[in-house]
Amino acid sequence: MTVSPQSPPTPFVEFGREAWSRLAATTPLPLTSDDVALLRGLGDPTDLTEVDDVYRPLSALLQLYAGATGALHEATSSFLGERPRRTPYVIGIAGSVAVGKSSTARLMRELMRRWPQTPRVDLVTTDGFLYPNAELERRGLLQRKGFPESYDRRALLRFVAEVKGGAAEVSAPLYDHVTYDIVPERRQVVRRPDVLIVEGLNVLQPARITADGTTSIAVSDFFDFSIYVDARRRDIKRWYVDRFLKLRSTAFSEPGSYFRHFAELDDAAAVTRAEQIWTSINERNLRENIEPTRGRATLVVTKDAEHRVHRMRLRKL
Ligand SMILES: Nc1ncnc2c1ncn2[C@@H]1O[C@H](COP(=O)(O)OP(=O)(O)O)[C@@H](O)[C@H]1O
Numbered sequence: 001m002t003v004s005p006q007s008p009p010t011p012f013v014e015f016g017r018e019a020w021s022r023l024a025a026t027t028p029l030p031l032t033s034d035d036v037a038l039l040r041g042l043g044d045p046t047d048l049t050e051v052d053d054v055y056r057p058l059s060a061l062l063q064l065y066a067g068a069t070g071a072l073h074e075a076t077s078s079f080l081g082e083r084p085r086r087t088p089y090v091i092g093i094a095g096s097v098a099v100g101k102s103s104t105a106r107l108m109r110e111l112m113r114r115w116p117q118t119p120r121v122d123l124v125t126t127d128g129f130l131y132p133n134a135e136l137e138r139r140g141l142l143q144r145k146g147f148p149e150s151y152d153r154r155a156l157l158r159f160v161a162e163v164k165g166g167a168a169e170v171s172a173p174l175y176d177h178v179t180y181d182i183v184p185e186r187r188q189v190v191r192r193p194d195v196l197i198v199e200g201l202n203v204l205q206p207a208r209i210t211a212d213g214t215t216s217i218a219v220s221d222f223f224d225f226s227i228y229v230d231a232r233r234r235d236i237k238r239w240y241v242d243r244f245l246k247l248r249s250t251a252f253s254e255p256g257s258y259f260r261h262f263a264e265l266d267d268a269a270a271v272t273r274a275e276q277i278w279t280s281i282n283e284r285n286l287r288e289n290i291e292p293t294r295g296r297a298t299l300v301v302t303k304d305a306e307h308r309v310h311r312m313r314l315r316k317l
Pocket residue numbers: 045046047095096097098099100101102103104239240242243306307
């Protein structure tokens with residue numbers, strides 16, 4: 001714990017980029033040319049030096065945590081006289097829209113798959129638990145997509161609890177960014193993975209207080225580890241607008257795209273539209289709901305304006 005007369009006590013230890021990347025020197029499993037090809041093939045935008053300096057030590061740290069948690073779980077079962085039952089190690093990844101949660105989650109999945117015994121790592125995004133557009137409209141929430149109340153929180157909680165509880169097969173609904181809606185006929189099936197990554201804007205929301213004054217349970221109660229991906233708001237806004245501009249020639253132009261009218265916008269009009277959506281929905285959600293959960297994470301990863309991680313804050317106590 002860092003205690004000084006100037007600063008309040010904190011359960012976090014902080015690493016600058018240099019100190020963190022030095023850990024890579026003592027971290028096994030350096031990237032091979034096959035890994036490099038795999039990551040490139042997946043279209044991951046992360047620079048490979050960044051993968052090696054930042055994400056590889058992070059994967060090693062998680063391996064340490066997952067191993068120790070598994071051992072504690074086994075010892076506890078033995079103490080209680082129960083048959084030990086393997087449960088997945090569950091990692092939550094939170095942060096703003098466009099901060100790079102999906103990229104971080106996909107990259108961590110690939111790195112964790114390289115652990116000894118090649119564990120099965122599944123990745124679930126919480127957008128599948130958004131209410132369908134028709135339901136959002138009925139509730140007057142179409143302009144609040146991504147806010148906590150736009151999700152079927154009970155279904156998400158049940159899903160994570162069942163996976164963590166070791167259920168043989170659990171399924172999650174799927175969201176389609178092209179149609180901007182839930183896909184009614186498809187689901188993602190999760191079959192007892194070794195590691196489950198749950199990625200979404202609101203995964204670190206605390207439990208709500210119910211009408212009778214008792215505190216319910218939150219998805220984060222089932223997390224073994226959580227990561228908050230952080231950056232300056234003005235950088236995230238730029239990433240959001242840049243991504244929006246790129247989507248004009250890809251997802252927005254696809255048949256059935258909810259945003260097909262955006263595909264025709266010229267640069268200036270597209271920037272204006274993206275900034276409007278950013279300010280009225282995503283930035284508001286960031287300020288009101290997402291940023292306040294940052295201190296609940298086990299690890300806060302802070303990026304500079306170029307997506308380079310320059311600070312890691314790890315909860316040690
Ligand atoms: N490490 C990175 N290096 C470079 N670009 C990145 C990195 N991570 C994300 N991006 C880019 O930033 C944008 C937002 O990332 P994304 O993973 O889609 O965010 P989120 O899932 O939080 O909405 C995308 O355009 C993505 O390509």
